[in-house]
Amino acid sequence: MNAPLRQDIVEQEALDSSVAVSASQIDTFVTCNRKWGIEKLLGIKPPPKASAELGKEMHGVAENYHDTGKSPDRLTKAGAMFVSGLPWVAPPKSGTAEQRINFFMDGVQFLGFIDYRGKNVPGWDPEARVTRDYKTSSAPDKYGLFATNKDYAHLAALGGSDEEIRKRIFLSHPQPVIYATFDVMDTGDDVANLDWLYFWSKGKERAKPNRVVLRRAELEDVFEKVVLTPSKQIVRLKMAPPPIEDLEPNPAVCNKYGGCPFSGKECKLSDHQQFAGMVKKMNQYEQQQEEKKQMNLLEKIKAQNSANGSSAASETKKSEAPSLAGTGRVNPPESRPSERPAARAVEKEEKVETKVAPKVASEKREDRPVPGGGSRATVAPDVSDAQLGAALRLLRDFMLGRIG
Ligand code: SF4
Numbered sequence: 484m485n486a487p488l489r490q491d492i493v494e495q496e497a498l499d500s501s502v503a504v505s506a507s508q509i510d511t512f513v514t515c516n517r518k519w520g521i522e523k524l525l526g527i528k529p530p531p532k533a534s535a536e537l538g539k540e541m542h543g544v545a546e547n548y549h550d551t552g553k554s555p556d557r558l559t560k561a562g563a564m565f566v567s568g569l570p571w572v573a574p575p576k577s578g579t580a581e582q583r584i585n586f587f588m589d590g591v592q593f594l595g596f597i598d599y600r601g602k603n604v605p606g607w608d609p610e611a612r613v614t615r616d617y618k619t620s621s622a623p624d625k626y627g628l629f630a631t632n633k634d635y636a637h638l639a640a641l642g643g644s645d646e647e648i649r650k651r652i653f654l655s656h657p658q659p660v661i662y663a664t665f666d667v668m669d670t671g672d673d674v675a676n677l678d679w680l681y682f683w684s685k686g687k688e689r690a691k692p693n694r695v696v697l698r699r700a701e702l703e704d705v706f707e708k709v710v711l712t713p714s715k716q717i718v719r720l721k722m723a724p725p726p727i728e729d730l731e732p733n734p735a736v737c738n739k740y741g742g743c744p745f746s747g748k749e750c751k752l753s754d755h756q757q758f759a760g761m762v763k764k765m766n767q768y769e770q771q772q773e774e775k776k777q778m779n780l781l782e783k784i785k786a787q788n789s790a791n792g793s794s795a796a797s798e799t800k801k802s803e804a805p806s807l808a809g810t811g812r813v814n815p816p817e818s819r820p821s822e823r824p825a826a827r828a829v830e831k832e833e834k835v836e837t838k839v840a841p842k843v844a845s846e847k848r849e850d851r852p853v854p855g856g857g858s859r860a861t862v863a864p865d866v867s868d869a870q871l872g873a874a875l876r877l878l879r880d881f882m883l884g885r886i887g
Pocket residue numbers: 515516517518521732733734736737743744745746747750751752
């Protein structure tokens with residue numbers, strides 16, 4: 484982003500609900516334009532899920548604890564979960580639970596609630612103001628904002644310290660970017676301290692914090708791409724809703740998180756769109772495998788360097804690393820070592836751009852090509868021989884149960 488984040492835009496009142504967006508709405512939109520449209524334009528709510536209900540219940544326990552100091556009921560699942568995180572929770576009445584967010588930027592109103600915002604959060608300097616979100620998940624390491632989540636393999640593969648990787652992951656998500664932006668605008672400070680406390684909803688109750696410090700300049704760099712651009716698309720679509728079929732589907736995510744509730748019902752994917760989704764999924768899978776291989780190799784090199792101990796030995800190893808890369812295992816000859824991560828990042832960005840770009844109706848429905856006819860550019864891409872081969876390999880992998 485290029486415009487500085489300003490404090491004077493906080494807490495204006497809503498003019499029109501169609502300009503209001505929340506972080507979760509942006510998340511859904513970026514994940515699948517069509518899913519967002521079914522929920523927000525058609526007003527069809529997904530059926531309640533037990534996991535979401537448990538999450539809501541635990542948030543209620545947390546709010547009550549912060550506001551009143553009342554001990555959570557350990558005999559309930561939600562209470563026991565929250566108790567497992569108490570070592571990282573600020574004392575009751577020391578900050579604000581359910582802090583309201585409400586600010587305008589570039590014609591978009593951002594709304595939301597921060598689970599807790601205040602000082603005295605264990606793990607931080609007692610004077611640090613912390614923005615805290617409580618997350619519940621069956622497997623936080625797999626689904627949360629951690630480098631172990633394979634959705635972030637491309638960000639982890641860019642290398643750097645754990646803190647740098649964490650920053651990259653947080654800065655790629657609308658929710659932490661919106662919350663941190665609100666924080667720096669509200670206080671005028673240059674940093675926002677974020678702490679996402681994850682609770683395991685399955686198995687033995689336990690919790691783990693995920694902390695990061697984001698700077699104003701870092702937020703300004705990403706705000707437009709991660710938050711503002713999709714938000715403006717949302718606002719435009721709310722003001723002039725297109726037919727749902729004209730919103731870009733993302734078949735690669737239909738089976739994620741227990742499966743999309745609109746699959747085969749409100750979302751009518753053509754055969755061609757389903758096929759394109761399988762190709763996309765196969766490509767993502769292969770890319771992730773490649774990134775995993777590179778990460779493993781880099782880890783081995785790092786471990787080897789630290790095992791050598793002395794700085795002289797370390798220097799020798801550093802000079803060896805590029806030549807190892809030159810073998811083609813880390814960086815194949817077609818790209819220079821310094822170029823490859825950047826090229827991959829650009830490639831990823833292009834994919835994201837493609838994914839978030841909504842398809843808006845520009846012609847009458849009867850004028851539009853027949854689904855599966857291959858002429859709707861945004862939803863029915865050309866299928867090359869390579870993609871056909873990839874799709875066949877995907878089918879094979881499904882059969883072998885490698886991915887699902
Ligand atoms: S079924 Fe798939 S493509 Fe359709 S709305 Fe759901 S996630 Fe999107």
